[in-house]
Amino acid sequence: MDYRRLGRTDEKISMISLGTEYLIDLPEDHVIKVIRRALDAGINYFDLFWAKPEFRDIMGKAFERARRNVLLAAHLGSTHQDGQYKAVRNIEKSSLFFEDFLTRYRTNYADVLFLHNSDGREDYDEIMKPGGLKDLALDYKASGKAKYIGFSGHTVDTAMEAVKSGIIDVLMFPINIAGHAVPRKQELLRACMEHDVGLIAMKIFAGGKLLDKWNSMEIPGHLVGGKERKLERSGNLSPVAGIHYVLSQPAVTAVVPGCRDIPELERDLAYLGCSAGEKDYSAALKDIRQFEEGECVYCNHCLPCPQSIDIGPVIRSLETSNREAYAALTVPATECVECGECESRCPFGVEVIPKMQQAAALFG
Numbered sequence: 264m265d266y267r268r269l270g271r272t273d274e275k276i277s278m279i280s281l282g283t284e285y286l287i288d289l290p291e292d293h294v295i296k297v298i299r300r301a302l303d304a305g306i307n308y309f310d311l312f313w314a315k316p317e318f319r320d321i322m323g324k325a326f327e328r329a330r331r332n333v334l335l336a337a338h339l340g341s342t343h344q345d346g347q348y349k350a351v352r353n354i355e356k357s358s359l360f361f362e363d364f365l366t367r368y369r370t371n372y373a374d375v376l377f378l379h380n381s382d383g384r385e386d387y388d389e390i391m392k393p394g395g396l397k398d399l400a401l402d403y404k405a406s407g408k409a410k411y412i413g414f415s416g417h418t419v420d421t422a423m424e425a426v427k428s429g430i431i432d433v434l435m436f437p438i439n440i441a442g443h444a445v446p447r448k449q450e451l452l453r454a455c456m457e458h459d460v461g462l463i464a465m466k467i468f469a470g471g472k473l474l475d476k477w478n479s480m481e482i483p484g485h486l487v488g489g490k491e492r493k494l495e496r497s498g499n500l501s502p503v504a505g506i507h508y509v510l511s512q513p514a515v516t517a518v519v520p521g522c523r524d525i526p527e528l529e530r531d532l533a534y535l536g537c538s539a540g541e542k543d544y545s546a547a548l549k550d551i552r553q554f555e556e557g558e559c560v561y562c563n564h565c566l567p568c569p570q571s572i573d574i575g576p577v578i579r580s581l582e583t584s585n586r587e588a589y590a591a592l593t594v595p596a597t598e599c600v601e602c603g604e605c606e607s608r609c610p611f612g613v614e615v616i617p618k619m620q621q622a623a624a625l626f627g
């Protein structure tokens with residue numbers, strides 16, 4: 264494993280680190296095996312945004328005896344209510360779920376405490392206002408319950424402001440080859456360097472889409488924002504090339520790919536032994552088009568749904584025509600009442616309601 268300095272924190276973290284979002288709801292022994300393999304491979308930074316109590320209990324066991332050797336990243340404002348993930352700005356609830364994090368992870372501090380998933384001016388102002396989530400995070404830092412403060416989001420403008428605020432030590436932001444030409448992204452990367460803010464790259468495969476769908480599936484044209492758009496196949500993008508693109512970007516400290524099992528983890532770890540030729544992403548970059556608004560990356564930031572629809576997996580099932588995965592979901596897309604709450608929360612401008620309609624028509 265290779266390690267990089269996490270901005271001004273001076274911590275050294277593994278450049279292949281781990282997002283844990285795909286381990287939710289998997290059996291305890293499976294999850295523990297994946298985490299132990301990651302630890303054995305030298306991974307020492309873990310992003311832990313899920314607040315589901317049972318998941319935290321399992322992860323707490325997985326990190327037993329390893330706590331001193333790893334950096335755990337918690338998210339302030341990520342909660343679990345009525346059986347679903349929910350991002351909140353309420354101080355009491357945020358505090359309750361962070362204290363719960365410490366208890367269930369059997370620790371008395373988080374290494375990085377992220378101001379969770381903030382996009383848009385209004386939300387940013389809410390978080391940063393006096394007495395808001397930012398002040399709560401600063402209190403936790405002062406008390407020693409958080410070593411460093413982070414900011415996670417998907418919007419260049421607000422991420423840039425957070426970086427320049429001088430408050431945050433770490434930024435978590437989507438970086439992938441398909442987003443190469445996102446306006447002002449390079450400016451954001453430069454700002455991270457100037458302010459010595461560590462950059463954790465998330466969504467490096469755009470929810471797996473860059474690897475699976477683009478390379479292996481026929482994708483029919485469909486409507487986005489009322490306009491027909493045809494998704495084209497990209498050139499061959501291997502996981503190794505995709506990772507190398509991200510790790511080659513200025514300011515990026517580490518990637519946090521998610522994995523469901525050990526083979527997926529090994530796929531990402533294989534990067535470490537690859538040749539320069541295998542890492543070459545130039546052909547894919549030439550071929551790939553701008554990653555457009557409206558593309559679901561299955562992140563579930565649009566939850567909660569009043570009908571308890573697990574939106575990301577429904578869309579993934581639809582887009583991969585995976586009837587089996589759809590059948591395993593608790594609530595079908597037919598339950599969608601078209602309230603539009605999810606669309607207002609999606610940071611990627613996905614039109615969820617038509618997706619629910621398509622899933623209902625396809626799978627029943």
Ligand code: SF4
Pocket residue numbers: 558559560561562563564565566574575578608609610611612613615
């Ligand atoms: S609709 Fe948006 S927020 Fe919901 S899973 Fe897809 S990309 Fe994520």
Ligand code: SF4
Pocket residue numbers: 567568569570571572574598599600601602603604605606615616619
């Ligand atoms: S529009 Fe449908 S999927 Fe979205 S939150 Fe409302 S009921 Fe749930």
